[in-house]
Amino acid sequence: MNREFEIPVQGQGLYEITGKVEEAVLAAGKREALATVFIRHTSASLVIQENADPAVLRDLQTFLQRLVPENEPWYTHVEEGADDMPAHIKGALTQTHLSIPVVEGRLALGTWQGIFLWEHRHRRSSRRVVVNVLAGG
Amino acid sequence: MNREFEIPVQGQGLYEITGKVEEAVLAAGKREALATVFIRHTSASLVIQENADPAVLRDLQTFLQRLVPENEPWYTHVEEGADDMPAHIKGALTQTHLSIPVVEGRLALGTWQGIFLWEHRHRRSSRRVVVNVLAGG
Amino acid sequence: MNREFEIPVQGQGLYEITGKVEEAVLAAGKREALATVFIRHTSASLVIQENADPAVLRDLQTFLQRLVPENEPWYTHVEEGADDMPAHIKGALTQTHLSIPVVEGRLALGTWQGIFLWEHRHRRSSRRVVVNVLAGG
Numbered sequence: 001m002n003r004e005f006e007i008p009v010q011g012q013g014l015y016e017i018t019g020k021v022e023e024a025v026l027a028a029g030k031r032e033a034l035a036t037v038f039i040r041h042t043s044a045s046l047v048i049q050e051n052a053d054p055a056v057l058r059d060l061q062t063f064l065q066r067l068v069p070e071n072e073p074w075y076t077h078v079e080e081g082a083d084d085m086p087a088h089i090k091g092a093l094t095q096t097h098l099s100i101p102v103v104e105g106r107l108a109l110g111t112w113q114g115i116f117l118w119e120h121r122h123r124r125s126s127r128r129v130v131v132n133v134l135a136g137g
Numbered sequence: 138m139n140r141e142f143e144i145p146v147q148g149q150g151l152y153e154i155t156g157k158v159e160e161a162v163l164a165a166g167k168r169e170a171l172a173t174v175f176i177r178h179t180s181a182s183l184v185i186q187e188n189a190d191p192a193v194l195r196d197l198q199t200f201l202q203r204l205v206p207e208n209e210p211w212y213t214h215v216e217e218g219a220d221d222m223p224a225h226i227k228g229a230l231t232q233t234h235l236s237i238p239v240v241e242g243r244l245a246l247g248t249w250q251g252i253f254l255w256e257h258r259h260r261r262s263s264r265r266v267v268v269n270v271l272a273g274g
Numbered sequence: 275m276n277r278e279f280e281i282p283v284q285g286q287g288l289y290e291i292t293g294k295v296e297e298a299v300l301a302a303g304k305r306e307a308l309a310t311v312f313i314r315h316t317s318a319s320l321v322i323q324e325n326a327d328p329a330v331l332r333d334l335q336t337f338l339q340r341l342v343p344e345n346e347p348w349y350t351h352v353e354e355g356a357d358d359m360p361a362h363i364k365g366a367l368t369q370t371h372l373s374i375p376v377v378e379g380r381l382a383l384g385t386w387q388g389i390f391l392w393e394h395r396h397r398r399s400s401r402r403v404v405v406n407v408l409a410g411g
Contacts, residue, residue: 001306002377032138036373040384042324048233050179055214063226077329089337096322097373099173099234101269103139108267110177130382132375134410136271169275185370187316192351200363236310236371238406240276245404247314273408
């Protein structure tokens with residue numbers, strides 16, 4: 001019912017993970033259920049957004065960058081790099097988890113919806129995500 | 138366990154859907170459960186907020202409008218209208234789903250809490266929302 | 275499967291409640307499950323953030339204070355005090371609920387993740403939080 005994935009990331013941006021979540025849902029084999037995606041980090045987050053036009057993802061990234069700039073003089077958490085405190089703030093403004101109903105064995109996403117990991121740090125790394133698929137009693 | 142609703146909207150603003158969610162919970166007939174509301178769109182979202190004073194909803198709308206203005210010169214996703222990219226950003230800053238415990242057959246909302254669909258586009262349309270009610274094994 | 279807690283707060287700030295949620299998970303006695311925390315208020319919210327360096331919490335608080343100041347001339351919901359409308363906005367930008375997978379009887383939090391109640395009003399009070407632990411059928 002719980003599966004953990006490692007998602008490699010190459011710096012800031014949105015990485016689509018819809019396929020990974022679908023895989024976990026298929027493996028669970030439940031027709032009616034609730035799928036929950038949880039990210040085990042506080043400087044990367046999750047969001048459901050349009051997966052059709054890449055310009056949407058680019059503008060989402062630009063907006064968040066402008067809203068939460070690096071090097072604000074009032075930041076006091078600065079030891080881990082200029083992108084670390086902004087990453088925590090961006091995480092707090094977006095999601096640590098997402099739940100999606102499973103209907104007839106499939107995620108009930110709308111036509112244009114994709115599930116994204118939103119990386120807020122510059123460095124390459126890998127992020128751990130848990131997918132939980134729960135069917136009723 | 139999953140029910141889909143069509144919610145008609147007349148442009149930007151917050152539309153209370155608590156009654157619709159309660160209806161799905163009553164129909165499920167479970168005393169202890171978890172109700173999850175999911176919106177199948179990326180330019181409208183969900184939020185739990187005060188349903189007593191309409192001024193709260195008005196100020197929420199004004200705040201989001203000022204935080205995410207139309208016609209920013211750096212927007213690159215512009216083909217679908219001046220309100221489209223702001224709508225995606227507003228969606229990313231609020232919720233695509235909400236989960237609420239069901240206690241003794243009722244949503245465990247606080248006294249002043251209502252469930253709202255937050256429409257971010259100007260046009261009239263209708264939005265699809267799925268309510269999932271899950272009881273334990 | 276549902277437990278309600280009262281969390282005392284002494285004004286604005288982040289209060290860690292990970293221990294309370296763990297308690298409810300242990301009491302439920304399920305090895306594989308989904309834990310959902312829900313706050314029954316609209317002027318306080320929930321967030322998962324780093325629980326290692328207190329400077330992170332301080333900077334999160336400062337950011338939100340600057341993003342949503344008191345006494346904006348355009349606020350119309352002003353009867354309940356200068357901190358009330360900002361509190362609702364801050365609530366809308368963060369979370370009313372959080373769901374966390376339970377793996378082998380424990381919350382699947384990352385090493386540095388803690389669950390926090392984020393109080394947005396100045397006054398001392400106490401907040402009601404429901405923890406729902408759901409195991410599959």
